[in-house]
Amino acid sequence: MSQRLNIEEDIFSANNRLAKKNRTKLDNAGVLALNFLASPGAGKTSLIERSVESLVEKYKIAVIDGDIATSIDADRAAAAGASAVQINTGGECHLDAIMLSQALDKLELENTDLLIVENVGNLICPASFQLGTHLSVLIASIPEGDDKPYKYPGVYRGVDVLVVNKIDLLPYIQFDMEYFKRGVEILNPGVLTFPLSCSNGEGLDRWLDWVIEFINSAGILTLPS
């Protein structure tokens, strides 16, 4: 008789247990945390830069950046005014709860209001690994195309907030916003959505107001419409 090992289930349940510990660590320190998910180049670091630059005078912001290699993104977050830690996954296509736990140990959590985690640029793997953050934010962008909700349903279904970045490019790129929105609505009805441009600043104020509301929610996480 052969035995069947359910390795996938074991990996996910071990990860989820550690994600819960990460959440407890964050909650005990009074830190609220967002997990940024997106394709490569959608504008995760740009949105971090814009957010940190705008909020750093009032709030202490930490950034954990996940990338295959280099510290380019953590350096950008630090230059914007955040305390930044880079995780190099060395080939892994996602962050997991162990990596986050190690990065949390390098931050002064008691001295932090908001933590933004930039996950590895990828629309598949990061969606499967809980980290312990409070909410996940998917950053879509116009040049990726309007069919992405249909082609990558898992990540669109699982997120709490959707940012649609690079709207300054709408006049130049074929992108049917109604088709895109229909795909999102099927997967994640009523998801809170922020169309914006990190380049020209359009739509950023509404996003920043929401981030401030999130920071001030101090654990009471209601999503405004």
Ligand SMILES: Nc1nc2c(ncn2[C@@H]2O[C@H](COP(=O)(O)OP(=O)(O)OP(=O)(O)O)[C@@H](O)[C@H]2O)c(=O)[nH]1
């Ligand atoms: N036109 C336009 N370009 C943008 C906008 N936001 C970001 N970009 C550009 O998009 C490119 C990628 O931006 P990043 O912020 O590095 O994207 P990322 O998602 O962090 O990329 P990875 O970490 O490599 O996955 C850069 O050249 C940015 O200048 C925007 O709103 N409009």
Ligand SMILES: [Mg+2]
């Ligand atoms: Mg980046």
